[in-house]
Amino acid sequence: MRLIDVTDLVEFLQRQESVSGVQRVVAEVAPLLAGTTPVILDRGRGVFIALTDTERVHVVESGARLGASSDRETLANQANQILERARTASPVTIDQNTILIFLGAL
Secondary structure, three states, rough: EEEEEEEEHHHHOOOOOOOHHHHHHHHHHHHHHHOOEEEEEEEEEEEEOOOOOHHHHHHHHHHHHOOHOOOHHHHHHHHHHHEEEEEEEEOOOOOOOOOOEEOOOO
């Protein structure tokens, strides 16, 4: 399984700012990595949670890639919902066959 960490992007979108720097790299590269599953770190439990298809499309592919400036409030609300869901969602199983990609700061 191939996973890509988009935690930094999702947390950044909460602040209703346009993505730049590391977040821009994640927003532009993540959708291009076919076969990867976007995940976020639930910091409270220390586990990774997979984004749903809807979350992936709205936040990673459509939202941030097109520029958070188009509707920052909506993207911030979606980011908040993702992080809230992560608190109780089932974690992704990571084993020796998992590739976890980090494009930004750990």
